Amino acid sequence: MSDLHTEHVLLTPGPTPIHPRAMRALTRSMLGHMDPEVFALNREIQADLRVMYGTEPEAFTALLAGTGSLGMEAGFANLVESGDEVLVCANGSFGRRMAEMAARYGAKVRLVTAPLGEAIKPQDVAAHLNDDVQMVAVVHGETSTGVLNPVPEIAELVRQSGALFTVDAVTTAGMEPFKMQEWGVDYAYTGAQKCLSAPPGLAPVAVSERAFARFSARRSPTPLWYCDLGGLRDYWIEHTYHHTVPVNLHFAFHAALRAALEEGLENRQRRVREMGRVITRTLEPLGFSHYVRKPEDRLPTVLALRLPEGFDDAGVRKALREREISVTGGLGPTAGVIWRLGLMGESARPQPYRRLMTELADLLGEPDLVERYESILKEETRELVTF
Incomplete structure (x- = not known):
């Protein structure tokens, strides 16, 4: 477990981290x-x-x-x-x-x-x-x-x-x-x-x-x-x-x-899409994939990812919660099938998901995960507005 951060990281479909202002x-x-x-x-x-x-x-x-x-x-x-x-x-x-x-x-x-x-x-x-x-x-x-x-x-x-x-x-x-x-x-x-x-x-x-x-x-x-x-x-x-x-x-x-x-609503629309692509591309090599098949049907603010076969959904989320990170699983019929990652407001920023990748790398034994995230982040994102 990383001891560099103590603040809780909220990556759920709501509520989202409160804006500093x-x-x-x-x-x-x-x-x-x-x-x-x-x-x-x-x-x-x-x-x-x-x-x-x-x-x-x-x-x-x-x-x-x-x-x-x-x-x-x-x-x-x-x-x-x-x-x-x-x-x-x-x-x-x-x-x-x-x-x-x-x-x-x-x-x-x-x-x-x-x-x-x-x-x-x-x-x-x-x-x-x-x-x-x-x-x-x-x-x-x-x-x-x-x-x-x-x-x-x-x-x-x-x-x-x-x-x-x-x-x-x-x-x-x-x-x-x-x-x-x-x-x-x-x-x-x-x-x-x-x-x-x-x-x-x-x-x-x-x-x-x-x-x-x-x-x-x-x-x-x-x-x-x-x-x-x-x-x-x-x-x-x-x-x-x-x-x-x-x-x-x-x-x-x-x-x-x-x-x-x-910040501008268009800037906000842009950064949520950019962060969605970064997260998806980072996790795809682990077996995560889009739950919603058609790209035009995907909700950018709630990234629904199908879990890899054999993935310990409850166990990994529990371990993440012990490390002060909250992610949300499926609801009803999709429980144990998907993760729903929040990309609304202040959660659609590079830092919270960098923390997630750091802890997942440790939990899953994937030492290259953070480096892959940083590389894709640099490739995918333009200037993310930091209001």
């Missing part, structure tokens, strides 16, 4: 949630979220006081009523979670599915769309399998149908192209602890004007009071009391989001 902001002195400085901060957060999501100018953006799953649930609670027909694209654990949540709010759920490791096919969505469908929901980046679903192509179909379009952007927004207005997305959400490397506990959401109009025309009150869009709007825009927001998490999130925008 967010860590500093987290420890500032407390202010009240109705303080003018907090309202000013919130306005800046809303404006920055519109940039990150690529929304229309007047889209409502906010932070929900919960993780990404609250963002998911708030969409169905506000925009779905009992009896509505909802078409859910499910090719992994989080698509299935969408379907379960929609059903709990009384929706008549229809599924469009794809095998694990494969993207949803737009033609399958088209085959299920009709005038009765009020909402289509899809996970952009399916964290459980490392699959990137073709949201722009699905969005075009939904736009023609007139249904609302909900997108889970938990492992894409802030790191991958996301063009809410251009694509025609009506509701999107992520988690603060994913691509932006802020502390867990906030779900940044964006709501189109069309979706807000649908909410305003509801036949019954929103069943989830805590995340009722009307109450949230009153706090975020009218500055009236709704609930106590986690103020210091807002400050930390603001710092992390600003850091991402200053």
